[in-house]
Amino acid sequence: MTNNKAWIKPVLEFGPLILFFGVFMLYRGREVTLWGETYSGFIVATLAFIPAMILSTLIQWRITGKLAPMQVATLVLVIVFGGMSVWLNDPAFFKFKPTLIYLLFAAILGTGLVLRRNWLGAVMSEALPMDEAGWRKLTFRMALFFLALAVANELIWRNMSETTWVYFKTFGLPVLIFVFLLGNARLYRDHALPEKDV
Template sequence: MENTKPWVKPALEFGPLILFFAVFMLFRGQDVQLWGQSYGGFIFATLVFIPTLVLSTLVQWRITGKLAPMQVATLVLVIVFGGMSVWLNDPRFFKLKPTIIYVLFAVILGTGLALRRNWLGAVLSEALPMDAEGWRKLTLRMALFFLALAVMNELVWRNMSETAWVYFKTFGLPVLLFAFLLGNAGLYRAHALPDKDAANDDRAA
C-alpha cells in the first residue's frame, strides 16, 4: 500500500463498519421489505455490511497482495454469522460474532504462549520490532484483553438495547483497542530492538 493515498487504508478498514452504523441509524425502528419478507433496521444494516466488508477486503488484498490472518478470520465469521442473522431474520447471531472472534483470538494467542511460539510477532514484527520477552508480554496482555472484550460484548448485547450495542460495536470497541495499544507504549519502548541503520552508522564511524 506504499503507493496509495494515506486515507485508503483506514477507509477500507473502517468504511464497512461506518456504513453499517449509518444504515442502522437511518432504518432504526423501521421495517424493510425484501423478497416478500419484513426485516428490521438491524438486519438490513447487516445485509449491507456483509458484501461491503467482502469488497473492502478484496480491495485490500488486491492492493497489498496479502491479508492478515485476523482479517481472514473476521471475514469468514462475518459471512457465517451475519448470513445466519439475515437468513433466520434473527440479530442475535451477528451480535454473538464479536464474542466468538475475540475468544478465538485469545485462544490462538494463549496456545502460542503455551507452545512458546511467537505467532503475534510473526505477524507484526515488521511494524513493531521487539525482543522475544516483549512479544511474550504483549501476547499475554492481548490474550487477556480479547477475553475482556468478549465478556463486555456479551454483557452489552444481552443487557442493553440494540442501539446501545451498535454504538458499542462501532465506536466503543475501536476506542478500547486504540487505548490498549497506546497503553502498551512503554512496553514497546522497553523491548524495542536496536535500529539496524543506526547500528550500522555507529560501526562505520
C-alpha cells in the same frame, strides 16, 4: 501501499463498519420489506455490511497481495454469522459474532504462549520490532484483553438496547483497542530492538 495513498487502508478497514452504522441509524425503529419478508433496521444494516466487508477485504488483498489469517477468519465469521442473522431474521447471531472472534483471537494467542511460538510477532514485528520477552508480555496482555472484550460484548448485547450495542460495536470497540495499544507504549519502548546501523 504508497504514502500518498495511506488513506486507503483506514477507509477499507472502517468503511464497512461506518456503512453498517449509517444504515442502522437510517432504519432504526423501522421495518423494511424485502423479497416478501419484513426485516428490522438492524438486519438491513447487516445485509449491507456483509458485501461491503467482502469487497473491502478483496480490495485489500488486491492492493497488498496478501491477507492476515485474522482478516480471513473475521471475514468468514462475518459471512457465516451475518448470513445466519439475515437468513433466520434474527439479530442475535450477528451480535454474538464479535464474542466468537475475540475468543478465537484469545485462544490463538494463548496457544502461542503455551507452545512458545511468537505468532503475534510474526504478524506485527515489521511495524513493531521488539525482543522475545516483549512479545511474550504483549501476547499475554492481548489475550486477556480479547477475553475482556468478549465478556463486554456478551454483557452489552444481552442486557442493553440494540442501539447501545451498535454504538459500542462502531465506536466503543475501536476506542478500547486504541487505548489498549497506547497503554502498552512503555512495553514497546522497554523491549524495542536496537536500531541497526545503516
